[in-house]
Amino acid sequence: MKDNINYHVQKTRQYWHIDGLAELVAGGIFLFLGAYFFALSALPPNSLLNTLLQAGFALIFIGSLLLGKRLVTAIKIRLTFPRTGFVTYRPPTTRSRWISAGLALFMAALVVALMSTAPASLEWMPAITGLIVAAGWLIFASRVGLPRFFLLAIASLAFGIGLSLSGLGDLLGLAIYYASMGFTLLLSGGLTLRSYLKQAPAPQEESDES
Amino acid sequence: MSRDIQGLAEVNRLIHEPARLMIFAILSAVESADFLYLHQETGLSRGNLSSHLSKLEEAGYLRIVKTYRGKIPLTVCQLTETGRKAFEDYRRQIKRFVENTFETGG
Numbered sequence: 001m002k003d004n005i006n007y008h009v010q011k012t013r014q015y016w017h018i019d020g021l022a023e024l025v026a027g028g029i030f031l032f033l034g035a036y037f038f039a040l041s042a043l044p045p046n047s048l049l050n051t052l053l054q055a056g057f058a059l060i061f062i063g064s065l066l067l068g069k070r071l072v073t074a075i076k077i078r079l080t081f082p083r084t085g086f087v088t089y090r091p092p093t094t095r096s097r098w099i100s101a102g103l104a105l106f107m108a109a110l111v112v113a114l115m116s117t118a119p120a121s122l123e124w125m126p127a128i129t130g131l132i133v134a135a136g137w138l139i140f141a142s143r144v145g146l147p148r149f150f151l152l153a154i155a156s157l158a159f160g161i162g163l164s165l166s167g168l169g170d171l172l173g174l175a176i177y178y179a180s181m182g183f184t185l186l187l188s189g190g191l192t193l194r195s196y197l198k199q200a201p202a203p204q205e206e207s208d209e210s
Numbered sequence: 211m212s213r214d215i216q217g218l219a220e221v222n223r224l225i226h227e228p229a230r231l232m233i234f235a236i237l238s239a240v241e242s243a244d245f246l247y248l249h250q251e252t253g254l255s256r257g258n259l260s261s262h263l264s265k266l267e268e269a270g271y272l273r274i275v276k277t278y279r280g281k282i283p284l285t286v287c288q289l290t291e292t293g294r295k296a297f298e299d300y301r302r303q304i305k306r307f308v309e310n311t312f313e314t315g316g
Contacts, residue, residue: 004231004232005235006221008235008251009235011251012235012236012251013239015247077279082282084246085243085246085249086243087240087243087244088241089240090240092242104256
C-alpha cells in the first residue's frame, strides 16, 4: 500500500517531463550558451563587446532560465495539457528559491572570476562545468526517478572531461561543451516527445466531463 | 500484534478505498490537477471518478473548481488543508501498521 502511494506520487512528479519539452528548451538554451562562448573566444580579448558579454553573463544565464521555463509552460498549455491533462505543481518554498538563485549566481560568478583572474584554469573549465552540470542532473534524476536524466549526467561528465583532457579547454572548449550538451538534450527531448505524441492522441472536441 | 491489526479498523475509510487512495496520492504531489489528468492516471471511468470526487468534496477534503482554458471548460481539483492533513494522518497510520506488523516478522 505504501508502495502504491509512492508510485503515484512519483509518477505525478515525473509528469512534467513526460513530453520532453523541458529538455528541448534546455537544449536550445545550451546551444545559445555555446554560441555565447564561441563569440567570446572569437572576439578580441580587450574589445568592448567582449567585456560587455563577460559582464552580462550572469544576466544572460539567469534570464535564459526564466524565459525557458515560461516557454515550456506556454507550449505545454497547447500541446500536453489538452492531451493528458493539466497539472500545477506546488510552488518552491522561499528557501528553495534562494538556494537555486544562490547556486546559479555562484556558478556565474565562478565562471567570470576564473575567466578574468586565472587564465590557466580556463583549460579545465569544460571539465568543471561538466562536473557541476552533471551533479545538477544527478540530483534532479534521483528526485524525479527518470533514467534518461542519469544518462544526461554521464554525457555532461564525458563531454566536459573529454574536452579538457584533449587540450580543447578555454572558451572554445566551453563553446563545444555547451553545443554538445545542447544537441544531446535536443535528441533526448525529441525522442521523448515523439514517444509521447504516439501514446497520447490529439484531443477530441468534447466538453469537460464532470 | 492483534492490537496493531485491529488499529486498521480505525483507518480513514474515505481515503482507504483504493480508487480514492489513488486520487489522494496524485493530488498530494501537486497543487492541483484537472479531471482529464486524474481520469488518465487512475484509469477510472468518468462516472466513477466523478462519484469519488464528489464524495471527497462533500467531506471537505477536496475543492473542485470549474473554470475555462480559453473556450474549453476545465474541472480542476485541489486537496484542501483538511484533506492534506487527513492524508498525512492516514499515511502515518499505515506506515506504523506496516512497520509494527510485517517488519517484526508478524
